[in-house]
Amino acid sequence: xxxxQVRRTATGPTAGLAAGYTQANLIAVPADLAxxxxxxxxxxxxxxxxxxxxxxxxxxxxxAPGADLxxxxxxxxxxxxxxxxxxxxxxxxxxxADLVALLIGCSFTFETALAAAGIPLxxxxxxxxVPMFVTDRECRPAGRLHGPLVVSxxxxxxxxxxLAVAISARMPAVHGxxxxxxxPTALGIADLAAPDFGDPVRAHDGDVPVxxxxxxxxQAVLTASRPPFAxxxxxxxxxxxxxxxxxxxxxxx
Amino acid sequence: xxxxQVRRTATGPTAGLAAGYTQANLIAVPADLAxxxxxxxxxxxxxxxxxxxxxxxxxxxxxAPGADLxxxxxxxxxxxxxxxxxxxxxxxxxxxADLVALLIGCSFTFETALAAAGIPLxxxxxxxxVPMFVTDRECRPAGRLHGPLVVSxxxxxxxxxxLAVAISARMPAVHGxxxxxxxPTALGIADLAAPDFGDPVRAHDGDVPVxxxxxxxxQAVLTASRPPFAxxxxxxxxxxxxxxxxxxxxxxx
Numbered sequence: 049x050x051x052x053q054v055r056r057t058a059t060g061p062t063a064g065l066a067a068g069y070t071q072a073n074l075i076a077v078p079a080d081l082a083x084x085x086x087x088x089x090x091x092x093x094x095x096x097x098x099x100x101x102x103x104x105x106x107x108x109x110x111x112a113p114g115a116d117l118x119x120x121x122x123x124x125x126x127x128x129x130x131x132x133x134x135x136x137x138x139x140x141x142x143x144x145a146d147l148v149a150l151l152i153g154c155s156f157t158f159e160t161a162l163a164a165a166g167i168p169l170x171x172x173x174x175x176x177x178v179p180m181f182v183t184d185r186e187c188r189p190a191g192r193l194h195g196p197l198v199v200s201x202x203x204x205x206x207x208x209x210x211l212a213v214a215i216s217a218r219m220p221a222v223h224g225x226x227x228x229x230x231x232p233t234a235l236g237i238a239d240l241a242a243p244d245f246g247d248p249v250r251a252h253d254g255d256v257p258v259x260x261x262x263x264x265x266x267q268a269v270l271t272a273s274r275p276p277f278a279x280x281x282x283x284x285x286x287x288x289x290x291x292x293x294x295x296x297x298x299x300x301x
Numbered sequence: 302x303x304x305x306q307v308r309r310t311a312t313g314p315t316a317g318l319a320a321g322y323t324q325a326n327l328i329a330v331p332a333d334l335a336x337x338x339x340x341x342x343x344x345x346x347x348x349x350x351x352x353x354x355x356x357x358x359x360x361x362x363x364x365a366p367g368a369d370l371x372x373x374x375x376x377x378x379x380x381x382x383x384x385x386x387x388x389x390x391x392x393x394x395x396x397x398a399d400l401v402a403l404l405i406g407c408s409f410t411f412e413t414a415l416a417a418a419g420i421p422l423x424x425x426x427x428x429x430x431v432p433m434f435v436t437d438r439e440c441r442p443a444g445r446l447h448g449p450l451v452v453s454x455x456x457x458x459x460x461x462x463x464l465a466v467a468i469s470a471r472m473p474a475v476h477g478x479x480x481x482x483x484x485p486t487a488l489g490i491a492d493l494a495a496p497d498f499g500d501p502v503r504a505h506d507g508d509v510p511v512x513x514x515x516x517x518x519x520q521a522v523l524t525a526s527r528p529p530f531a532x533x534x535x536x537x538x539x540x541x542x543x544x545x546x547x548x549x550x551x552x553x554x
Contacts, residue, residue: 083336090339090351098343220473220551298477299470299552 051112054288055120059137061177061246061284062122063169067160070222070293071286072099072111073152073263074121076279079104082148084191088269089150091188095197095265097153097221099289105145111289118143123282125267130274139279147279152263153222154286155200157293161215161301167208170249177284178202179243180262184236187265195269199227199235200262201243203255212258221296228259235259245283304365307541308373312390314430314499314537315375316422320413323475323546324539325352325364326405326516327374329532332357335401337444341522342403344441348450348518350406350474352542358398364542371396376535378520383527392532400532405516406475407539408453410546414468414554420461423502430537431455432496433515437489440518448522452480452488453515454496456508465511474549481512488512498536 049057054065062071077085082104089096100109107117118140126134126142136142156178159169171178178200185197204212209229217225228235240257241248245264251257264283281287302310307318315324330338335357342349353362360370371393379387379395389395409431412422424431431453438450457465462482470478481488493510494501498517504510517536534540 083339086336086339086343087354090343090354101340101343214552217552224551298473299467 051288051290052114055112055115058122060122062286062288063156063159063178063284064172066288068293070099070111070289070291070296071154071156072289073154073266074117074149074279074281074287075152075266076147076149077275078144078277079146079148081192081275084193085150088187088190088193089152091190092265094223094227094261095187095263097223098150099153099221100151102149104148107143109149109151111151111291112287113290115287117149117287121281121285121287123285125280125282127270127278127280129276130271135282142279151287152266153296154263155223155260156286157222157296158216158219160293162212165211165215167204167212170203170251171247174249176247176249178246179240179248180245180264180283181235181237182244182268187269192275193269193273195265195272197227198262198265198268199259201240202258203249203251204258205252206254206256209256209258215301216260218299218301219296220298223261226258227261230256232257304541304543305367308365308368311375313375315539315541316409316412316431316537317425319541321546323352323364323542323544323549324407324409325542326407326519327370327402327532327534327540328405328519329400329402330528331397331530332399332401334445334528337446338403341440341443341446342405344443345518347476347480347514348440348516350476351403352406352474353404355402357401360396362402362404364404364544365540366543368540370402370540374534374538374540376538378533378535380523380531380533382529383524388535395532404540405519406549407516408476408513409539410475410549411469411472413546415465418464418468420457420465423456423504424500427502429500429502431499432493432501433498433517433536434488434490435497435521440522445528446522446526448518448525450480451498451515451518451521452512454493455511456502456504457511458505458507459509462509462511468554469513471552471554472549473551476514479511480514483509485510
């Protein structure tokens, strides 16, 4: 499928769709919070690498010029005062003229390179959403915005972990190298079978848990900081952009 | 010299000083322009990779916790309505309670790795400031801010250009890979002997011009956009931070 076909037809998580194209997280906030949101992202570049910021009120991004951000994602979340109030598939009715949208790099982007290198991706093989966890690591705050780091988990055969690190490290704009390998408790994660977002995956013998910083972090920030209004993607339900993943590859594979 | 010693004693360009530590460009603007400045940086990450943003009014950065940004740089520039009005060595008297300072990565940071790989650095060998040029490439604007890309020039032996590209590409936070190799006219640069900032360098036989995006770009933006007030570093006279350059190395050398 092309990115445009995904944007028009996908209804579930977007991992593995339109392989070779960059995927992005969405966080849209009223303009009076945009500086703090952008500052939060700058201060937390591992979970929040910003790929684009829209002009105030505009539902259009240079990452996908033909797309309407209010309909291009398979599913959204609408937040009021830090509470999740709706999970629609179209946010045209919720959009406001004062919204500024940040598009944040997504680790699904480097999955194409991981797969090409022979690294199995359990969530895709098992047909589920990638598991994501709220950690006990606080992000660096910015003004009114604060909250914990969220990570995505991939169970990777021990002998391939170094390759997964080397490949993802080359793409810092889509979260780069893992933040932790091996011990979930080091991140305050008690149970890998109970993710905070997405679905659990079945590990294979010899798999090691590898955690990457995740663009769902701004949603944990909404829960912690409780700003009046925001729209995000639903975890795993990303904007598939028209930008080739190689655009964010700093060093050739 | 340690970073602190450089901050206390340096009077000229900082290339080659406190080798192994990250250097940064400075652009401080009033808070009402801070969002547009940060947005400009996000939209132009090659010239403007943001390493830190200070809290409003604070002259302190996490990059060098003991330093005072008003005195830690060897030389500054003070701008009013787009005009350069002073080049002091201390901006304590110019500082304002509404200033927000952006610290932007500097290519001097990867010079340590270039030198370690045997790549000659003509400006340092000749005891001059690195040459910098305003190009004919417009940056992507943000609100009231617009202006051309500025680049730094290093004359590099042809056989070492690939190595210089590979090394710098690993450090996107300090400008990453070059924006152009070979032909100055491709960037609208007419005369390599007449840089817009810094000093000319003498090339050796077989040298090729290699151009990196430069953190002086915000100063060209001040000239083009003419905001009421700003403070910057003087080109080549950087903040030497306490952060090891390896912190910004995405992939090992």
